[in-house]
Structures are given as structure tokens and as C-alpha cells.
Amino acid sequence: MLTRRTFVRAGGAAAVAGVAGVAALETGTVPGRGRVHQLLGLTGPDGVVPDVPAGPVVSGTFASRARRTDVGYSVIYPDGYDATAELPVVLALHGRGGDHTSAINDLGMDRFLTATVRAGTPAFALASVDGGRDSYWHRRANGNDPGFMIAQEFLPLLAGRGLRIARYGVFGWSMGGYGALLWVALHYWQRQVGPAARAVAVGALSPALWHRYEDAQPGAFDDAADFESNQLFGRPNGFRDVAARIDCGRDDPFAAAARDLRTELDADGGQQPGLHTGGYWRRMLPDQLRFLGAKLGG
Structure with a gap:
């Protein structure tokens, strides 16, 4: 009983x-x-694209020697500014499987940009470019070199449009979050662009980070030597004088590594409820764009 x-x-x-x-x-x-x-509803709400007008978007292609192919790009301006406005610029590096259209089509960054500027952040433009769907934004054994493409081809193209690159920002999500941080860590602007252009702020959402080559996504690196050459941990000097923000959802597979790098760099950002999804990235975009715009305008 x-x-x-x-x-x-x-x-x-x-x-x-x-x-x-x-x-x-x-x-x-x-x-x-x-x-x-x-x-259980513990991963937070999906971010919603703001109901505001998108500003002008200029898209095109250029023949890239560094990537050995034609490369697409888009320059996104906030509403109220025309496509010849001389604004500071933030490079937007897409995630794995994406291209230059992903910033708008997947995340709605054109309208997030308008909302950010309308809320009082100093105006800036966003510039997205094709880095290769699985390049992980570093030079590969097949000769594809998206970093060199940005330095030698894309930044000069942006300057030719009147955008101000003397102090620019870099932003990315997932693969592109890793790429944005790598750009800063490897001093691309010093070694390949020169003193006339300098990254002053970097933002990363859910960056694809691994401590060990054995844990990396297949195809992200050519081999163990490639992994070590493009490792982010242990390179704090690369981020000297560059403001950094790293955000990652707590249930994201990259959460632990993102937390470790944020601690190592004493970067802004944090871990919020969320997964490795567009919904989380859209939720965090306003914070990232405010951070980048404030650093460029400061």
C-alpha cells in the first residue's frame, strides 16, 4: 500500500x-x-526587423585577383542619406554559406541600420562583400584570399565612393564573426592597407571559434598548420587600441570559446539566452550596431 x-x-x-x-x-x-x-522558452525571443524604411543600397561586382573570381558587394546607407554620402563605414562579413546579400536578406541590416541612426547613433554605412561560402575569411591553399581582397580591392573601392576608411569598423556573424576578429588580430590594415586606413572597432556575433584543430568544422582550415596560423587565442596585442564586442548565445556550440576569448581580450558583450540562429543575431544587432557606430563617431 x-x-x-x-x-x-x-x-x-x-x-x-x-x-x-x-x-x-x-x-x-x-x-x-x-x-x-x-x-522551455529559455533561449529568448527572436529579434524582429524594425518597421522603418531602408536607405539606399548600391550593389555591384568587381574582378578580384585575390579571390580569382568576380566578387559581389553591397553598400548600405541609412534612410535619409543618399548613396554619395561621405560616411564612416563598417565592413559586414557574412556567415558560412552566405554572400554579400545575406546582411539584408537574412538579417535585415538595412533597416536595423536606419533604426540605429534614428535612435541617435552617429550615421555610418555598412559594406558587405563576398568572402567565399566556406573560406572562413583567411587565405586558403587554393589561393583564395578574402583578407587580401578586402585590403587591396574592397577598401579602396569604398574610398573611391567617398566613404571614410581612415577609421572603420568590422563586424561579422558566425564564420564572419571569426573573420572580423581575425582581420583585427592579424593587423591586416597595417600590413596590407597602410596607415591611411585603420580598424578601430570590431563586433562579432556567435563567432566560429575553436581551441583545438581537432574540434574545428571540417573544411574550415586546410590543416593543423593553417589552424595555428589563424588562431585567435593568445594574440591580445593584435587588439590593442581596437574596441571589441563579442556576443554569443549561451546555448550556442561556440559559447564557451566565445566567453574565453571575450575574457582574454577584456571585450564588451556577453552571453545572453540564445542559440546559433538568425533570430538571436537579429535580437543582438541593435546592441552591436550602436557599439560600432559610437566607436566610429567617437
């Missing part, structure tokens, strides 16, 4: 088991923590 005392004991044991289960989920020892958090 099930007595009250037996019932209480059983309930207590179940409660303990439940707490232990939650603790295991929180420490990542149980697979599917992100899915459980999503079902």
Missing part, C-alpha cells in the same frame, strides 16, 4: 533527480540542452 510517507519520499527522490537532471543540462553533460531550453 502506498502510504503518504512513501509518497513524500518518492516525490522527494523525483525532485532530487529532477534537479540533478537540470544541473546536468546546464553543465552540458546531457545532449540536447539547447533544444530543451528552446522548448
Whole structure:
């Protein structure tokens, strides 16, 4: 017969088991923590593209020697500014599988930019460019070199449009978040662009980061030597005099590495409820764009 005392004991044991289960989920020892958090509503709301007008967008292509192909690009201006406005610029580096259109088509960055400027952030333009769908924004064994493309081809193109590149920003998400941080760490603007152009701020959402080559996404690097040459950890001097912000959802597979790099660099940002999704990136875009615009305008 099930007595009250037996019932209480059983309930207590179940409660303990439940707490232990939650603790295991929180420490990542149980697979599917992100899915459980999503079902429980613990990953936060998806960001919504602002209901504001988009500004002018100028798109085109250029023949890239560095990438050995024709490269597409888009320059995005906030509403109220025309396509000849002489504004500071933030480079927007797309994620894996994307291209220069992803900033608008996937994240709505044209309207986020307008909303950011209307809210009082000094005006700036966004410039997106094709880096290769799985290049991870560094020189590859096949000769594709998106970093050199930005330095020697894209930044001069932007300057030719009247955009101010003496002090510019770099931003990216996922693969592009890694690429934006790598751009700063490797001193591309010093080694390849020269003193007339300098990155002063970098923002990364859910950057694709790994401590070890063995853990990296297949195809992200040519080999272990390539991984070590393009490693971000242990290079704090590369970020000297560059304001950095790194945000990552707590249930993102890159959360731990992003936290470690943010701590190493003493960067702004943090871990918020979220997954490795467009919904999380859209939610965090306003904070990232305000950060970058304020640094460029400061």
C-alpha cells in the first residue's frame, strides 16, 4: 500500500533527480540542452526587423585577383542619406554559406541600420562583400584570399565612393564573426592597407571559434598548420587600441570559446539566452550596431 510517507519520499527522490537532471543540462553533460531550453522558452525571443524604411543600397561586382573570381558587394546607407554620402563605414562579413546579400536578406541590416541612426547613433554605412561560402575569411591553399581582397580591392573601392576608411569598423556573424576578429588580430590594415586606413572597432556575433584543430568544422582550415596560423587565442596585442564586442548565445556550440576569448581580450558583450540562429543575431544587432557606430563617431 502506498502510504503518504512513501509518497513524500518518492516525490522527494523525483525532485532530487529532477534537479540533478537540470544541473546536468546546464553543465552540458546531457545532449540536447539547447533544444530543451528552446522548448522551455529559455533561449529568448527572436529579434524582429524594425518597421522603418531602408536607405539606399548600391550593389555591384568587381574582378578580384585575390579571390580569382568576380566578387559581389553591397553598400548600405541609412534612410535619409543618399548613396554619395561621405560616411564612416563598417565592413559586414557574412556567415558560412552566405554572400554579400545575406546582411539584408537574412538579417535585415538595412533597416536595423536606419533604426540605429534614428535612435541617435552617429550615421555610418555598412559594406558587405563576398568572402567565399566556406573560406572562413583567411587565405586558403587554393589561393583564395578574402583578407587580401578586402585590403587591396574592397577598401579602396569604398574610398573611391567617398566613404571614410581612415577609421572603420568590422563586424561579422558566425564564420564572419571569426573573420572580423581575425582581420583585427592579424593587423591586416597595417600590413596590407597602410596607415591611411585603420580598424578601430570590431563586433562579432556567435563567432566560429575553436581551441583545438581537432574540434574545428571540417573544411574550415586546410590543416593543423593553417589552424595555428589563424588562431585567435593568445594574440591580445593584435587588439590593442581596437574596441571589441563579442556576443554569443549561451546555448550556442561556440559559447564557451566565445566567453574565453571575450575574457582574454577584456571585450564588451556577453552571453545572453540564445542559440546559433538568425533570430538571436537579429535580437543582438541593435546592441552591436550602436557599439560600432559610437566607436566610429567617437
